[in-house]
Amino acid sequence: MFGIDIPLPDFWVVYFFIFWVLVGSTAAPVVFRHKGHHPLIGIVVGAAVGALSGIAFTLLLAALQPLADLLDDPLASILVSIVVSAAIILALLAFVRRFVPESGGAGPRAVEAAGGPRAPVTYSARVDKVDPGWQSVQALRASVVIMLAGLTLIPVIWMAMTAFKSYPDAVASPPKVVFDPTLEGIVTLMTKRRNLDSAQIAEYEARDDLNWADRIMLKSGKAIIGQSDYVKRLRNSLIIAGTSTVLSVSMGLLAAYAFSRFRVPGEGDLLFFILSTRMLPPVVVTIPIFLMYRELGLYDTHLGLIALYTAFNLSFSVWLLKGFIDEIPKEYEEAALVDGYTRLQAFRRIVMPEAVTGIAATTVFCFIFAWNEYAFALMLTTDKARTAPPHIPSMIGSGVVEWAAIAAGSLFFLIPVVIVTFALRKYLLRGVTFGAIRQG
Amino acid sequence: MAANRRIRNLFLAPAIIYLLFMSIYPLIYSLYLSTTRKNLSRPYQKGFIGFDNYSNLITNDLFRTAIENTIVLAVASILIELIIAFFIARLFVAISDVPGSSIIRTVFILPMMLTPVVSGLLWSYILSPSLGIANHILRELGQAPYPWLASSDTALKSVIMINVWQWSPFLMLLMLAGLMSIPREQYEAAAMDGANILQVVRHIEMPFLRNVVLIGIIFRVIDNFRLFDIIYVTTRGGPGSATEVVTMYAYREMFGFFNVGYGSAAAVLILIMANIVTLVLNRFIRGEEGNVR
Numbered sequence: 001m002f003g004i005d006i007p008l009p010d011f012w013v014v015y016f017f018i019f020w021v022l023v024g025s026t027a028a029p030v031v032f033r034h035k036g037h038h039p040l041i042g043i044v045v046g047a048a049v050g051a052l053s054g055i056a057f058t059l060l061l062a063a064l065q066p067l068a069d070l071l072d073d074p075l076a077s078i079l080v081s082i083v084v085s086a087a088i089i090l091a092l093l094a095f096v097r098r099f100v101p102e103s104g105g106a107g108p109r110a111v112e113a114a115g116g117p118r119a120p121v122t123y124s125a126r127v128d129k130v131d132p133g134w135q136s137v138q139a140l141r142a143s144v145v146i147m148l149a150g151l152t153l154i155p156v157i158w159m160a161m162t163a164f165k166s167y168p169d170a171v172a173s174p175p176k177v178v179f180d181p182t183l184e185g186i187v188t189l190m191t192k193r194r195n196l197d198s199a200q201i202a203e204y205e206a207r208d209d210l211n212w213a214d215r216i217m218l219k220s221g222k223a224i225i226g227q228s229d230y231v232k233r234l235r236n237s238l239i240i241a242g243t244s245t246v247l248s249v250s251m252g253l254l255a256a257y258a259f260s261r262f263r264v265p266g267e268g269d270l271l272f273f274i275l276s277t278r279m280l281p282p283v284v285v286t287i288p289i290f291l292m293y294r295e296l297g298l299y300d301t302h303l304g305l306i307a308l309y310t311a312f313n314l315s316f317s318v319w320l321l322k323g324f325i326d327e328i329p330k331e332y333e334e335a336a337l338v339d340g341y342t343r344l345q346a347f348r349r350i351v352m353p354e355a356v357t358g359i360a361a362t363t364v365f366c367f368i369f370a371w372n373e374y375a376f377a378l379m380l381t382t383d384k385a386r387t388a389p390p391h392i393p394s395m396i397g398s399g400v401v402e403w404a405a406i407a408a409g410s411l412f413f414l415i416p417v418v419i420v421t422f423a424l425r426k427y428l429l430r431g432v433t434f435g436a437i438r439q440g
Numbered sequence: 441m442a443a444n445r446r447i448r449n450l451f452l453a454p455a456i457i458y459l460l461f462m463s464i465y466p467l468i469y470s471l472y473l474s475t476t477r478k479n480l481s482r483p484y485q486k487g488f489i490g491f492d493n494y495s496n497l498i499t500n501d502l503f504r505t506a507i508e509n510t511i512v513l514a515v516a517s518i519l520i521e522l523i524i525a526f527f528i529a530r531l532f533v534a535i536s537d538v539p540g541s542s543i544i545r546t547v548f549i550l551p552m553m554l555t556p557v558v559s560g561l562l563w564s565y566i567l568s569p570s571l572g573i574a575n576h577i578l579r580e581l582g583q584a585p586y587p588w589l590a591s592s593d594t595a596l597k598s599v600i601m602i603n604v605w606q607w608s609p610f611l612m613l614l615m616l617a618g619l620m621s622i623p624r625e626q627y628e629a630a631a632m633d634g635a636n637i638l639q640v641v642r643h644i645e646m647p648f649l650r651n652v653v654l655i656g657i658i659f660r661v662i663d664n665f666r667l668f669d670i671i672y673v674t675t676r677g678g679p680g681s682a683t684e685v686v687t688m689y690a691y692r693e694m695f696g697f698f699n700v701g702y703g704s705a706a707a708v709l710i711l712i713m714a715n716i717v718t719l720v721l722n723r724f725i726r727g728e729e730g731n732v733r
Contacts, residue, residue: 141535142544148528149547152605156550158573159562175573255455262448270456277463279714281666283690284707287700288469311462314455343447372555374669379695389557393673396561403565410558421553425546429613432552433655 017054019147020089024050026139031097049096053089060084093136156414162407167220170404184220185404187213189230189412193222230391230409237387237413240302241370244309249363251310252317253355257347259318260325261333271319275434278315282375290380300381308376313366316434320365323435324358325351361427364420371416388413474705480698493705503706505681506689507713509596513685514664517603518657524604525611526649532612533619545616552609560673563602564589589675592682599683602670607663611656618652619645658721665714686710 028046029039162170164181167188191213196204201221204210210218217224264270289308290299298304328351336346352359378390392409395402424431474494477487497503528548535541551559567574567588575585588598626644635643668687671677677684677692686706693703 138535138538141531142538142541145528145531145535145541145544145548148531149544152548152551155559155562155566155605156554158566159558162565171571175571175576251455251458254451258448258451262444264448264452274455274459277459279662279666279718280463280467281687281707281710281714282668283687283694283703284470284711285463285466287473287694287704287707288466291469291700292466308462311459314459318455343444368553372557374555374557374672378672379691389555389669393557393561403571406561407565410555410561413555414558417553417555418550421550422543422546425542425549428546428549428553429617432610433614433659 015147015150016057016085017051018150019143020054020057020085021047021050022146023089023140023143024048024053024093026143027093027136028096030135030139031093045096046093049092050089053085053092056088057085060088159407160411162404163411165404165407167402167404170407171401182216183213184216185402185408187216187224188402188405189228189408191217191224191228192226193217194225196221196223230388233386233388233391234412236302236385237371237389240305240309240385240387241367243302244306244313244370245363245366247306247310248313248317248366249321249359252314252321252362253352253359255314255318256321256325257351259322261330271322274315274318278312278434282379286376286379293380300384300386302385304380305377305385305387308380309370309373312373313369316369317362317366319434320362320431321355321358323430324355324362327358328354361424361431364424365427365431368417368420371413470704470708473701474708476701478701480700489701493702494709496702497705497709502681502684503686503689506677506684506686509681509683510665510667510685510713512596513600513603513667514661516600517607517664518660520600520604521608521611521660522653522657524608525615528608529612529615529619532616536620549609549613551606552613554606556606556669557673559602559606560670563598563605564674567598590679592679595675595679595682599671599674602674603664603667606670607660611653611660614652614656615649618649622648654721654724658718661717661721662714665710665717686713 024046025043026046028049029042032042032045033039161177161179163185164183165176165179166182166184169176169179170185196218200223201218204214204218204223214224258264259267259271293299293304298307332350332354333341333346336350337343341349372389373387374389377387381387381390388409392406392413395406395409421428475488475490477489532541532545532548566572569575569585569587569590572588574588578585587594589595622644627640630640630644666687667685668691671683671685671688672691675683677688687710690703690706690710693699693706
């Protein structure tokens with residue numbers, strides 16, 4: 001990169017480059033706003049400063065090549081370069097801060113911060129929060145967090161990229177970071193194919209009834225002969241996760257209501273028993289279930305997996321829903337009962353509408369747990385009812401490892417998970433601790 | 441009142457009966473199986489053998505390795521996760537009033553929600569010796585390629601790394617909740633008194649985090665004893681017995697050799713181990729609550 005021989009892989013340089021631009025463009029606007037300029041100018045100047053320090057850093061690295069050699073250990077030299085580059089950007093930002101001229105009149109922001117007459121202070125008026133130094137530190141922290149988040153996501157991003165690689169790109173050594181995106185992996189995932197010889201390829205190319213998927217496969221000399229198992233597995237996953245979720249949430253709702261509103265003898269023990277069923281390792285449960293299912297003809301059936309998933313989600317939904325129902329004031333129903341509602345009516349008309357957010361969150365969690373489940377599906381199904389999780393790794397087994405197809409399969413499978421995670425972010429903590437911890 | 445009781449029982453019955461059937465039955469059947477010689481590939485070999493399966497297990501070298509690996513995996517993962525989670529949680533608390541921080545937080549949490557199989561696959565692609573990007577980066581750094589999952593010296597460490605990547609967010613989320621519940625006044629009072637950062641951590645943050653973290657550790661201990669997906673996908677317990685864990689061992693006995701009696705005994709031992717740890721930690725939490733309140 002930049003035509004300079006650098007002792008770091010391009011990847012790291014790019015990564016830190018983004019980091020500096022980010023730091024610059026978040027920290028500088030604070031200063032500009034404070035001095036009465038428009039923050040947009042700050043963003044532009046900050047980004048420029050970040051880019052500048054990125055270039056300065058690269059030049060410095062090239063100049064300090066002997067130093068990097070002296071350090072001998074490349075990892076240590078990375079650490080040194082981080083420190084050096086941080087120093088560069090901080091110095092540049094301080095320089096910018098000193099030389100930004102005060103704008104003529106006080107900007108609207110400044111009035112707001114000072115609590116002046118035009119705009120009342122609507123959020124916190126704490127002195128440290130309007131101090132530009134403090135705000136810049138916050139911007140720095142936020143940038144660090146963003147870059148760390150990027151780092152944790154690299155594996156997932158890498159997989160998403162692989163999903164769009166062609167077969168040679170996916171198994172290229174060294175791995176390709178820049179590549180021509182193709183849908184080959186996705187088509188491979190969804191279809192069964194056969195290899196064509198050169199005469200057949202020519203014949204296929206002459207045909208004009210080919211759709212886009214056929215054309216993509218033709219490029220690597222293959223013809224599509226049908227739909228792959230993956231589509232079937234995904235459908236199984238949907239059916240099984242969906243049905244078991246509905247069952248476990250409805251049973252769980254009733255039980256949670258009873259636990260929340262009535263005195264149940266031995267309530268604590270009963271609840272603990274319910275929780276403990278969820279904690280059983282799958283291997284402990286599978287063998288007896290496996291033997292039982294073989295007797296009952298439930299092995300490798302949708303019903304069998306649904307029954308099992310319902311059980312393990314039921315304990316979860318009882319716990320989570322009990323927490324949500326506990327939060328609805330008892331007085332609502334008592335008033336309704338006085339007005340002549342029966343218990344059932346009060347439950348349906350008062351509690352259910354109040355608990356609807358909780359029910360929705362529980363439903364989505366149950367769905368995701370069933371969707372992600374692997375061990376039971378691996379041990380209790382072979383083909384007819386097999387879900388996607390055990391199927392995806394089994395694609396490795398058959399001959400050439402189609403990493404692009406595997407990545408595409410994983411990607412499709414993850415999309416609902418990612419959407420749900422973002423949608424449920426307020427309830428995540430509660431969900432993963434069975435409602436034991438609520439805030440956050 | 442009688443009507444109430446009828447409704448209560450009506451509401452409770454489906455869930456309780458269902459769970460009893462789906463968990464107590466398999467559990468009792470497992471206990472029974474673990475005292476027999478039952479083997480699915482030899483249908484006529486039956487018979488009660490008492491605790492022989494258990495004593496065979498305990499003297500079996502591979503099973504011992506499996507237990508050792510499980511414990512190493514659990515302890516190492518949880519310790520590393522705690523440290524990482526604490527630092528990131530503090531960072532998030534500091535920026536909790538920056539707009540958009542809840543979105544970034546969710547990005548951080550994402551690995552925890554990913555399908556474990558997929559994260560296993562993901563990492564086996566990244567760590568693959570020749571075409572993986574991990575070794576590519578190492579080569580670019582001038583380091584010798586690391587064998588990751590392929591060598592018996594490094595496989596367990598690699599699995600721990602994957603485990604940490606996936607589950608640090610869980611403890612981070614818990615600690616975040618704990619830290620957010622600390623009243624600001626406590627920090628301000630500490631600043632007035634001139635407390636340094638270590639004192640703040642030790643005397644303000646630790647007490648608030650204690651119970652949350654213990655609950656988190658219980659969850660993680662149970663999870664680690666149940667850990668199966670990642671290991672099955674990445675190494676299947678290999679190379680050799682480097683990443684053999686108790687669930688893998690039980691799985692192989694049952695579905696590889698159809699030794700269901702012996703396999704059940706191993707499964708029951710996992711359950712007992714997880715329960716002991718949970719009970720001890722639970723005692724910890726209760727004891728502390730008794731002292732404080």
